[in-house]
Structure formats: structure tokens, C-alpha cells
Amino acid sequence: MITGCAAITPIGNTKAEMVRHLTQGISGVKAMRSDGLLTEQIHSGVFGTVDYPIDYAFNRHHRKTMGPVAYYACQVAKEALDGAGLEEAFVTSGRMGVAFGSTHGSPTVQREIYRTFFGQSEQKLRNIGAVDYLKSMVHTTAVNITKMFGITGRVISSSTACTTSSQSIGYGYEAVKFGLQDAMLCGGADEYDTTTVAVFDNLLACSTAFNATPHLTPRPFDVRRDGLVVGEGAGAVVLEEYERARRRGAVILGEVLGFACNNNGGDMILPNMNGIEQTLRLGLDSAQIGPDRVDLISAHATATKMGDVIEAQAIGKVYGTGPLVTGLKSYMGHTMGSCGVIETILALHMMHERFVAPTLHLDDVDERCAMIRHARQLTETAVQVAAIENFAFGGVNTSLIIRKPLE
Amino acid sequence: MTRDEICSRILAIFSEKFEIDNPGLDDDLREEHEFDSIDAIELLREIEVMLDSQLTQEEKKSAMTIRTINDIVAYVIDMAAVRA
Numbered sequence A: 001m002i003t004g005c006a007a008i009t010p011i012g013n014t015k016a017e018m019v020r021h022l023t024q025g026i027s028g029v030k031a032m033r034s035d036g037l038l039t040e041q042i043h044s045g046v047f048g049t050v051d052y053p054i055d056y057a058f059n060r061h062h063r064k065t066m067g068p069v070a071y072y073a074c075q076v077a078k079e080a081l082d083g084a085g086l087e088e089a090f091v092t093s094g095r096m097g098v099a100f101g102s103t104h105g106s107p108t109v110q111r112e113i114y115r116t117f118f119g120q121s122e123q124k125l126r127n128i129g130a131v132d133y134l135k136s137m138v139h140t141t142a143v144n145i146t147k148m149f150g151i152t153g154r155v156i157s158s159s160t161a162c163t164t165s166s167q168s169i170g171y172g173y174e175a176v177k178f179g180l181q182d183a184m185l186c187g188g189a190d191e192y193d194t195t196t197v198a199v200f201d202n203l204l205a206c207s208t209a210f211n212a213t214p215h216l217t218p219r220p221f222d223v224r225r226d227g228l229v230v231g232e233g234a235g236a237v238v239l240e241e242y243e244r245a246r247r248r249g250a251v252i253l254g255e256v257l258g259f260a261c262n263n264n265g266g267d268m269i270l271p272n273m274n275g276i277e278q279t280l281r282l283g284l285d286s287a288q289i290g291p292d293r294v295d296l297i298s299a300h301a302t303a304t305k306m307g308d309v310i311e312a313q314a315i316g317k318v319y320g321t322g323p324l325v326t327g328l329k330s331y332m333g334h335t336m337g338s339c340g341v342i343e344t345i346l347a348l349h350m351m352h353e354r355f356v357a358p359t360l361h362l363d364d365v366d367e368r369c370a371m372i373r374h375a376r377q378l379t380e381t382a383v384q385v386a387a388i389e390n391f392a393f394g395g396v397n398t399s400l401i402i403r404k405p406l407e
Numbered sequence B: 001m002t003r004d005e006i007c008s009r010i011l012a013i014f015s016e017k018f019e020i021d022n023p024g025l026d027d028d029l030r031e032e033h034e035f036d037s038i039d040a041i042e043l044l045r046e047i048e049v050m051l052d053s054q055l056t057q058e059e060k061k062s063a064m065t066i067r068t069i070n071d072i073v074a075y076v077i078d079m080a081a082v083r084a
Helices: A015-024 A068-084 A106-116 A130-136 A139-148 A161-177 A192-201 A241-249 A273-287 A305-319 A336-353 B003-018 B029-033 B037-051 B057-065 B067-082
Strands: A003-009 A030-031 A047-048 A096-101 A183-190 A233-240 A257-263 A296-298 A324-325 A385-392 A394-401
Touching: A003 A336, A015 A336, A047 A106, A068 A096, A068 A139, A068 A183, A068 A233, A068 A257, A096 A139, A096 A161, A106 A130, A106 A192, A130 A139, A139 A183, A139 A273, A161 A183, A161 A233, A161 A336, A161 A385, A161 A394, A183 A336, A233 A241, A241 A324, A257 A273, A273 A305, A273 A385, A273 A394, A296 A336, A305 A394, A336 A385, A336 A394, B003 B067, B037 B057, B037 B067, B057 B067
Parallel strands: A096 A183, A296 A324, A296 A385
Antiparallel strands: A003 A233, A030 A047, A183 A233, A257 A394, A385 A394
């Protein structure tokens, strides 16, 4: 059962703000702010930006091991735990664990370390801070969360780029389902980072034609799409065993019905029809439902030329024209390690508020993506079951199936 | 530097770097102010700056039993004396 959720996204930090952006078609993609290093050379000039103040109340004892990505992670963890209303004695009992990750620790801190390595100072060793590793290591989000909240159960810290947080939810779900833990705090985070943009830019996968009008890109499934937009953000969900949640009278926001993860078994970058189709089928098998039960698909839909085509065709093969399909990255870009959990939370919000947000900027559907039922306008509808699809470099694919609690 | 000057410098470092304002000079820093081994390493870097000299590994290890501001001041005086 999902009993708590929170997100920091380019379209807001509260449910009200996120719903406002989704229902009014407001994008959180902005002009990319300068990093004084790579931004002048990168062709893409857009970024899914968190540009509102966040009231962090972390004391120094916790802050000293946190880079920017851990600030995001600990803030959404705090809000999700507060929302779930779990008692401290349970959180610290060992019956609750954490599944949380990011694409690569804290790139801001890593860049500072490189500055020391390649700088002119004679004191290179001395200038590397005692906490730099703790701030930049790949599991920094997970263990800053365990430290801050005294969580003593399992730690899973997946770092599989775009499937990081969908894996967090999936592996957290399995830990609860199979009785290994009674609850798991699951999610992912990624901070502002231009290295990621540079990588996609060099692969010619970034949007570059809308630098003067950032709010018009990315454009999943649209003929004018020209690539993805990198973004920043974080999300966390509390997964809790049903009987426990029911006994304590928790408000149940939703239920994870199933999870699948597989690999294409080949190329690290190219999207793979067979691999993705298998993921979607395995997700349904895990949830023990047929495709006709799914009302909404949150597609990975990064707005790359081939990725969207392969995904649409795979969805078409498995689901036909049944469920509405929306591409939520059109509102905020690709928030990398946090996209799976953010898209899961947005799907929950849409379920509760009884609407489906359309894919933004889908003015003219690419005919190669036309075989599915695209959400093209704001739709009032009662979604009971949603599937969240995510695919990552390295050929990793995930499918999460969630359900609105029965009324 | 006099003992009082060293003490003032240490207290200023505690305030600026560790957000620990005016600790008692005999307070157990670990028990009362959550000053841990990571902080101790950071403090040793600050002491190196203060002395304008690098501490040896052995000198750093000998600092790990320090518990109070008064201990730190005595340590800095000892390290300065070795370098005088």
C-alpha cells in the first residue's frame, strides 16, 4: 500500500501546484542556467528547473554529509514520512527499509573534487574534504535518509539512470510483498547537472530547436519533437504492508499491483522493441491482470526520435487502443533518477483528482506513434489502474502497475 | 599567540564551521554537541591553517582522544611549541 508520497519537481513541490500545472498545461522547462563550465558549449539551452525556494530545516549534524541531491532526497523523504504518519518507534525498528538512488551521487560535489585534482594547489590531498565522498557516493541519498530518520532496515540503492526510482519502488514493493520488511521508503533524486545534458547532447539526443521558447519542449510523440530535456527533482513514496496500514488506520493513497524489470540483452543505448514489449507483458503478469484493466499509461516518452516510436509501437502491441497514454515529461523534462517515482506520484494525483493530463505540445502526432490512444486534451475520467513505464541506458526497462484504493 | 587568542580562534571556528556557539570549555563535545570524528578531521585542517603548517599522521592520530575545547587549545599550544 502507498501510504505517503512527496515530490520536488519542476512543476511544484505540493500536490496543489503539480495539479495546477497539469490541468492548466503549464511547463516547468526553463532556459538552462549557466554552470560556468559546460553550458556555453552545450547546444541544448533548456532544463527542467526547480526554481522555487524550499524551506529546508536540516541541522548541521545532518547537512555535513549532504550534497544538493541529498537535500532533495531527505526533503521528500521527510514529507512522505510526515504524510504517512508512521510512528518513530516503527521507523527505527528495523522493520522499515529504504530503497533510494540517484544517477551518480552528487555531480556538484564530484566537480569540486575534480577541481582539486586538476587545480594548481600543491595541497591536493589536504583539500579533499573528509565528507566529500559521503556527499558524492552513489548511495548518498539512501544513507543520508537512513541517518536522518534513524532507519535501520534494508538499504537498496539502485543507480540505473532513468529507471533508478522505478526500480526503487519495484524492489521496495517486492521487499514488502515477500515479508522481508513491513514498510519501505522508496524513491530517487537528481540535482541540477550539466554533465548529463552534455552526454545526451553529444549523442544528438537533446532538444536544441526550442532554446528561445523552453516551455514548448520536450514534445513526446509530436512530429516536431527534437529530443529530450534534462531536468532535476526528487520523489518518495512510503510502501507499507496492507494489514499493518489498515490496523493503524493509515490513509491509503494507492496500491502497487505489480512490477517488472528486464534487460534488452544487447545494445546499451538503442531502444529495443522486444525488450520493452516483454517488460509491459511481465508487468501485467506480475499484477495478474489483463491489458484491458489498465486505464492509463504514463509513458517514458522522452521525445527522442526513435525512443517514442518504439515505445508507442510496444504499447500498441500489448495494450492496443484501450488505455489513455500520456507523456508527463512534456511538463518538466526528464528528471533522470527521479522520473519513475515522480511519474508514479503524478499518476496517483490524477487518479485522486479524476483527470488525465494530456501530453503537452502534442499538436501533430507522428504517424509512427499513432497506433495508441494519446491523451491530447485534459480529460475528466476515473482512472482505477495505471501503468508507469521507464527505460534506461544499459537496456534496463521497468513497468510498475498501481491501483487507486477501492472506495 | 596567547592561550586566550587560541581559545578565541577555536571558538570562532566552532561557530562558523560547526554551528556550535559558545560551548562550555569543558563540555564533552561528542556527547553534548554531536561533534564526531568527521568534524575532528575538518577541525584538524583548520588547525593546520592556523599553524600554517601540516600536521603529521601521528600528530593527527594523537588528537583523536580530544573531547573538550580546553583539550583542543592545549593541543594547539603543543603543536605550536613543536614548531617554534
